[in-house]
Amino acid sequence: MKFDLEVRLAHDGDKWIAYHPDFEACGQSLAELDQDLTRCLLDRQLFPENSHVTIFMAFDHNCIPTWIRQYAYHYFNRHIRLNLKSASLKTQ
């Protein structure tokens, strides 16, 4: 499946962070992260306003200690679709 954008998803113990070469978005919850991501995309004008953007967030296993990775190599990846509306910064 093709996505418009791919980011790396991590958690620093306090907040979720989406890393991309052009920006970093963050939020206490995933919903807040998505809002901040929308803001970043609009600020940097990577996509036109009012467009729909599909994003793949690949979970970075480096935020889980090495000893625990043996039990499961898959935590989660996220596929989301954002509606880039500057007025409401609303996710779909």
Next chain:
Amino acid sequence: MSEMNRKWYSGMTRTEDWWAVWLGSMMFLASIGSLWGLDLTGWMAKPGTWVWGAFSLDAALKPSGYENWHPFLSWLTTYLVFTSLTCLAAAAMKLDLKRFFAGWSILFVLTWVIWVIGQEAHFKVPFNEFEKYGLSWGLSLGGGFSYLLALSVGLIIGNFFKGTADFLMEAAKPEWFIKTAIVFLGIKIGIMSIEATGFITELVMTGVAATFVAYMLFWPIVYVLGRKVFRLSRDAAAVLSSGISICGVSAAIATAGAIRARPVLPVVVSILVVIFAMFELIILPGLYTAIAPNQPIVNGSALGLTVKTDGADAAAGAMLDELMRANAEANLGVVWKEGWILMASLTTKIWIDMFIGVWAFVLALVWVYKVERKAGQSRIGPMEIWHRFPKFVLGYLLVWFSYVMLASTGTETAEALNQTAAAVEGPMRNMMFMLTFVSIGVITDFSKLKGMGKLALLYAVALFGIIAPIAYGVAWIFHRGMMPPSL
């Protein structure tokens, strides 16, 4: 650098789960060489019973098949074969190879020294064999003494020699060792399936019931207890419920991933799971042997329902098998076949393990559509089920069914196969169990319980007040009166 899992084959060369499948399958394939007249497993060393004051290397150490080999040559070959294979796996898993090699070598030697000591006749042999070994007293603990000794030495290192434990940590991988042993056990259940089809069928059917109990009874009870009494958040209660009710660390991670919980939650729950599994491993085999010495299969199955990591469950099952058989021989006058009590414990646990992927998938849907009510935000794919499936189970099933198919083709084939497969199912499997006991002790640091407070209390209450009693009751309903075959 991030590690991402995008494909269905992600992890095939870099996870312990898959490497258990590869190592187990390699040894099974080697044992099949007997069908063409080749003994490719006879080099494997095995310990023998010896008597204090009359130690001889020939009695204490033997080759499995190559009878004219010197015992030390057999042991050295065992070391070289397993060191090469595990180092190959460690390199593929991107472990620190130098540290792994050094740690593995120390663990290997330590394990064999303990294993040989544990075979001393005063600790091991049953009451009715005292005369044969010229004994006036003995503990009659069977192979259980080796396991207890291995666990004790591991725990002493893990809790009192923390620098050494840190050094050994790179190679101390109890889950990997036990999953490899479980793949080897596929041969054992293959043999059992041919010997007693009805018994195995009943174990499998009970496994289905146990799965229902774990997911539909334990999980909701612990979740409600966590939410209503301990006032935990939804995600904390869900992760803890899975860890304690289903299959420990892998369930905690699967659930946390499914509900998109903060990574710190499964880490904390996993520490609790590992440490409490140690209490279960120390307490339950002896307790069950004492309170119900004539209910071997009930006890085995109850362990499978109660102990929440594969490593601790298989280790506890092996210890229970040894203690109950030794006790039955000494006090009940019956000699049960080895491995059936262990198999009752493992079959129950493996069934529970297999459905964790489905459960994680269901929880993911519930969280997205009912709890967070943001159905359009994230896409949940059925691929999640595959990602969470315990892959070592594939190796276990593959070896089991392959053995049954090959052995069913004729008596001569079965006999040829039995000769070489015995080295895999016997000493190789027991060596992996011994490595598990030492390693599980090395990685268990009881001081980590400090500061866990509410979660640790909930875990203790749920485990000993809810899970263990219900598990025993369920095992009793299904298995009371079932006995392993006698010799």
